[in-house]
Amino acid sequence: MFYREAGDFKTSYADDSQTFPIRFDRLRYYAVIAVAFGVIPFFINDYWANAVFVPFLIYAIAALGLNILTGYCGQVSLGTGGFMAVGAYAVYKLMTAFPEVSILIHVLLAGGITAVVGVLFGLPSLRIKGFYLAVATLAAQFFLVWLFNKVPWFYNYSASGQISAPERTVLGHAVTGASTTAPAKYLFCLIILFALAWLARNLTRGTVGRKWMAIRDMDIAAEIIGVNPLTTKLSAFAISSFYIGVAGALFFSVYLGAVEVGEAFGIQKSFLILFMIIIGGLGSIFGSFAGAAFLVLLPVLLKNILVGHLGWATDLAAHVELMIVGALIVIFLIAEPHGMAQLWRLAKEKLRLWPFPH
Amino acid sequence: MNQMNPDGYTTADGRKIGPVLMEMKNITLRFGGVKAITDISFDIREGEIRAIIGPNGAGKSSMLNVISGFYVPQEGEVWFKGHRRGPMRPYQVARLGIARTFQNIALFDGMSVLDNIMTGRLTLMKSGLFSQAMWWGRAEREETGHREKVEKIIDFLEIQSIRKTPVGRLPYGLKKRVELARALAAEPRLLLLDEPMAGMNVEEKEDMCRFILDVNDEFGTTIALIEHDMGVVMDLSDRVVVMDYGKKIGDGTPEEVRNNPDVINAYLGVSHD
Numbered sequence: 137m138f139y140r141e142a143g144d145f146k147t148s149y150a151d152d153s154q155t156f157p158i159r160f161d162r163l164r165y166y167a168v169i170a171v172a173f174g175v176i177p178f179f180i181n182d183y184w185a186n187a188v189f190v191p192f193l194i195y196a197i198a199a200l201g202l203n204i205l206t207g208y209c210g211q212v213s214l215g216t217g218g219f220m221a222v223g224a225y226a227v228y229k230l231m232t233a234f235p236e237v238s239i240l241i242h243v244l245l246a247g248g249i250t251a252v253v254g255v256l257f258g259l260p261s262l263r264i265k266g267f268y269l270a271v272a273t274l275a276a277q278f279f280l281v282w283l284f285n286k287v288p289w290f291y292n293y294s295a296s297g298q299i300s301a302p303e304r305t306v307l308g309h310a311v312t313g314a315s316t317t318a319p320a321k322y323l324f325c326l327i328i329l330f331a332l333a334w335l336a337r338n339l340t341r342g343t344v345g346r347k348w349m350a351i352r353d354m355d356i357a358a359e360i361i362g363v364n365p366l367t368t369k370l371s372a373f374a375i376s377s378f379y380i381g382v383a384g385a386l387f388f389s390v391y392l393g394a395v396e397v398g399e400a401f402g403i404q405k406s407f408l409i410l411f412m413i414i415i416g417g418l419g420s421i422f423g424s425f426a427g428a429a430f431l432v433l434l435p436v437l438l439k440n441i442l443v444g445h446l447g448w449a450t451d452l453a454a455h456v457e458l459m460i461v462g463a464l465i466v467i468f469l470i471a472e473p474h475g476m477a478q479l480w481r482l483a484k485e486k487l488r489l490w491p492f493p494h
Numbered sequence: 495m496n497q498m499n500p501d502g503y504t505t506a507d508g509r510k511i512g513p514v515l516m517e518m519k520n521i522t523l524r525f526g527g528v529k530a531i532t533d534i535s536f537d538i539r540e541g542e543i544r545a546i547i548g549p550n551g552a553g554k555s556s557m558l559n560v561i562s563g564f565y566v567p568q569e570g571e572v573w574f575k576g577h578r579r580g581p582m583r584p585y586q587v588a589r590l591g592i593a594r595t596f597q598n599i600a601l602f603d604g605m606s607v608l609d610n611i612m613t614g615r616l617t618l619m620k621s622g623l624f625s626q627a628m629w630w631g632r633a634e635r636e637e638t639g640h641r642e643k644v645e646k647i648i649d650f651l652e653i654q655s656i657r658k659t660p661v662g663r664l665p666y667g668l669k670k671r672v673e674l675a676r677a678l679a680a681e682p683r684l685l686l687l688d689e690p691m692a693g694m695n696v697e698e699k700e701d702m703c704r705f706i707l708d709v710n711d712e713f714g715t716t717i718a719l720i721e722h723d724m725g726v727v728m729d730l731s732d733r734v735v736v737m738d739y740g741k742k743i744g745d746g747t748p749e750e751v752r753n754n755p756d757v758i759n760a761y762l763g764v765s766h767d
């Protein structure tokens with residue numbers, strides 16, 4: 137099998153702007169989909185679901201969301217954890233208030249509510265940029281966590297101050313609550329991720345995506361070609377927050393089941409997801425996946441090697457993991473600011489010319 | 495003289511010049527204490543190539559920025575298509591059909607040449623967010639339709655081979671050409687070019703001259719351009735405004751301007767640079 141675009145001529149502009157213009161890429165994409173939907177659900181067990189797949193799927197949704205805002209539209213945000221918390225508390229309130237409504241609808245509504253909150257906190261972006269915007273979103277992060285701790289209505293006045301997800305089913309299978317099976321969790325998150333990734337791809341390749349990127353690359357020039365900075369930035373905040381809200385809702389209801397807000401959605405979450413898109417690749421759908429996979433797998437891998445094989449203490453391994461992640465971020469920022477997605481692109485460019493690089 | 499005819503006239507080389515498209519009336523623009531423009535009036539007629547010349551710091555770029563809405567003048571009126579224009583944001587001006595290029599190239603470095611030019615058509619794109627998210631029907635048809643138009647511009651400006659190249663990797667002369675392509679993609683009524691030939695070599699300048707003339711000729715686009723090179727201005731433009739220290743010191747055909755003693759003194763004779 138050769139990785140070539142020669143002989144793969146495009147006869148229409150629609151063909152040329154498809155997601156995977158090269159046939160081999162397209163085939164590999166279908167293969168990944170087939171394995172994700174047709175193979176993994178039959179083999180997945182609780183360990184793999186909880187340690188790898190479910191967190192990966194949920195973080196990928198959050199990374200897509202942050203990548204829309206930061207990677208495509210150029211607006212830095214450190215409020216991701218706070219916005220995930222909005223999604224989590226929204227879905228909790230909806231689940232407990234309207235138990236008869238489908239959990240899928242609740243998750244999407246939680247995304248919608250987070251979108252509204254995101255737009256509110258995005259308003260300062262019209263006046264401030266870069267570092268100052270980052271600080272403003274950081275304030276949002278702390279404010280939201282404080283709010284969910286402080287106002288008992290949000291956690292239905294429970295004595296512990298925690299929220300916990302009651303059992304809800306989709307087509308007869310529990311997807312939240314204690315009796316959920318690994319394949320059900322996995323498939324529920326996978327379907328949502330798949331749909332959201334497809335939407336993100338469509339949005340970023342067309343008019344909206346170009347407006348976002350125009351604002352990111354040069355806001356003055358964007359205005360001169362007719363881009364309204366206000367609506368464009370706020371649309372990025374809205375859509376990004378929708379994704380992050382959905383991720384937060386799933387993180388709470390499907391993955392953790394019970395949540396204490398400061399612990400699950402603290403500032404570390406904001407940084408973790410920011411690191412995912414930096415390592416994976418800013419302004420890249422594939423990068424969101426790569427970054428999420430990398431930062432979910434790395435701790436699992438390191439723990440298995442350091443603790444499992446070398447017999448290190450768990451806390452020591454955790455510190456080493458932090459150092460490795462930190463070093464990687466520095467390396468990526470210096471050596472390859474476009475992340476793993478760019479490394480992948482370069483590898484493909486080389487492969488395209490192989491074996492005659494000149 | 496035929497140029498005084500309010501309804502228009504035909505130039506020596508057979509191009510039709512129409513009535514006034516844009517009129518600046520008594521524009522004064524200050525930055526704090528600095529007067530960048532002092533009480534300047536001039537008009538731009540439909541279909542003509544109008545040059546604005548003057549030494550560095552004369553206020554030429556500021557004038558374009560007033561037209562495109564970046565600066566709001568403290569005094570004076572801007573009239574477009576027979577209506578007085580209130581204060582407008584640049585994106586609103588763009589939607590009136592006024593496109594421009596910048597003295598310092600303002601392209602989107604993170605995007606390909608093709609995507610950069612496609613952004614030029616944003617004001618013409620109508621499909622909603624939902625349709626785009628689905629990539630069905632209208633959004634996809636629209637994308638293809640706009641792509642066809644953009645390909646025509648790519649052919650016109652002879653940049654087919656760099657279509658998919660990221661703009662950041664292009665040399666200066668080509669960047670200027672891509673920026674022109676992006677402005678043209680908007681199918682503007684009025685095209686503003688701020689020093690389109692600055693920093694180019696002779697060959698690139700000749701190409702750019704040819705493109706500007708062709709744009710005007712083939713699409714009938716009205717063009718207002720700022721240029722330093724006197725020879726270029728004389729070749730290209732129908733009428734010239736001359737500015738110096740924020741004031742208008744001459745206005746007329748290239749010959750009239752060339753023979754205007756104030757202009758000779760201020761601009762051609764002694765250089766402020």
Ligand SMILES: Nc1ncnc2c1ncn2[C@@H]1O[C@H](COP(=O)(O)OP(=O)(O)O)[C@@H](O)[C@H]1O
Binds near residue numbers: 549552557
């Ligand atoms: N944003 C600004 N703030 C302050 N002064 C400005 C600004 N833009 C232009 N000027 C001043 O206005 C005058 C005219 O500048 P400009 O229009 O760029 O001249 P030109 O394009 O003819 O070289 C200069 O003295 C310049 O310093």
Ligand SMILES: [Mg+2]
Binds near residue numbers: 554556597
């Ligand atoms: Mg200038």
